[in-house]
Amino acid sequence: LHKLSTRIIRENQTVVIEDLAVQNIVRNHSLARAISDAGWRDLRTMLEYKAGWYGRDVVAVDRWYPSSKTCSSCGALVEKLPLNIREWACACGAVHDRDVNATRNVLAAGLAVIACGDGVRPPRS
Structure with a gap:
């Protein structure tokens, strides 16, 4: 380590x-x-x-940020995404691997924190 x-x-x-x-x-x-x-x-x-x-x-x-359920291409949020689903397709046509998509979203959210100086929270419904 x-x-x-x-x-x-x-x-x-x-x-x-x-x-x-x-x-x-x-x-x-x-x-x-x-x-x-x-x-x-x-x-x-x-x-x-x-x-x-x-x-x-x-x-x-933030641990509650929906990184796996948010499309890294268009930003759309999937309602439910059980853990047994490893790949999913967004309405925009993008096909995502759950972990790769989450990684992209976590990176984008972290860079937004650096740029804006704000905490990252899940979007309000």
Whole structure:
């Protein structure tokens, strides 16, 4: 984790991460061991203090931001998107892999925080 976090911070001016409740996710018994072994919380901590050392920015996007359900092409929001659906098509014609789409949206939201200085919250209905 030390080598990975150092490489990430050295190679990027801004690192955008999703603010996950790791403690709550670990309560899922089928995922707990894999998540604990990966050290998600430790990686975030290392990224944050190393960013301070190197003068970089780490932005955490709100955990309730609907990154998977928002189309990264047109911004449309899907009502329901169960976890077993890994790919979905938007009305605009774009076909999304759930994780790649979420990554694009988290990056865009984090860069918006840097540009505007505002928190990222889910859109109100």
